[in-house]
Amino acid sequence: MIKPSGYRCWRKFKPFAFLAVFLALPGVSLGSTKLSFAYSEASEPYSSSIDERAVGLFPDLVKLAFSFIPEYTTASVVLPWARAQYNVRLGLQDGLLTYPSEERQDYAIFSAKPLFTQDFGNLVYSADNPNVELIESATSFADLSGLTVIVEKGSKWEEDNIPAYLERVPGQNRVAMMHFLMLRGAGDFLVQPEVDARFIAQQLGYSKQLKVRKVDFIPNSSVPFHIGVSRKLPYAKELIDQVDAVIQNPEFQSQAATLIENYR
Structure with a gap:
């Protein structure tokens, strides 16, 4: 029997043709898709760089979340925060973990929770x-009206949530603010997450002097951080749907709680 002229070619390339068809099927891949997440280079203990590698709570949380989604792995890039956001806007990096402001929602899709x-x-x-004694007995900002608060220069949250009638001393960053408070006595108090305060005080040798008081009169005190992925990703919505499913997974919630506690 004489075979058609294309038969030998088909026999030769048949495995490759089958592979191409196989890979075209929905949900089929030869491995995980790598996603690049951008982090701030100077936001300890949340994110920073050691030997050009991202370390901190935020990279650890994102890595944990994606360990529940085997179709994806994550790589980390550590940058000045403004550059990190700009890169996600352009699609140069795939995602970030941050507060989902209206501006950021213009260029990224965020998890629901x-x-x-x-x-x-x-x-x-x-x-x-x-x-x-006054700081420890205050039940409102009005009770602290004769004191001075140390704020972070350019902080929009502090501008919006700490009353304008309080005298302010601006610090360039959180380290400078802690020095102003503990070393120079330039102000009476900060408004800050406990994790941040204890970490910075420990780094600077102020732990023994540090006092932290939880109060209920600071507005908008809970600031949520969501996973966001660039709208440039063609599968951004499907990816965030998977992330939302993970965040609701009790096993993930348990492991995340343990991870967060390790940073306190």
Whole structure:
């Protein structure tokens, strides 16, 4: 029997043709898709860089979330925060973990529920402060009206949520703010998450003097951080749907709670 001229070619390439058809089927791949997440290079303990590698709570939480989605793996890029956001906007990086502001929602799709919630409902002060009794008895910002609060320069949240009648001393960053509070006595208190305050105080040698008081009169004190992925990703919506399913998984919630507690 004489075979058609294309038969030999089909026999030769048949496995490759089958593979191409196989890979075209929905849900079939030869491995995980790698997603690049951008983090701030100077936001310890949430994210920072060691040997050009992202470390901190946020990279660990994102890695944990995607360990429940075997179709994807994550890589980390550590950048100045403004650059990190810009890269996600352009699709140069795939995702980030941050507060889903209206501006950020223009270029990223965010999970419905937060991966982490930052609690700003704390007064941070020194045990040596002469106004310590007033700070510890205050039931409103009005009670603190004669004191000075140290704020972070350019912080929109502090502008919106700490009353304008309080005298302010601006610090360039959280480290400078802690020095102003503990070393220079330039102000009486900070409004800050406990995790941040204790971490920075430990790094600077102020742990013994540090006092943190949880209060209920600070507005909008719970700041949620959601996973967001660039709208440039063609499968962004499907990816976020999978992330939302993971966040509701009791096993993930248990492991995430343990991870967060390890950073306190």
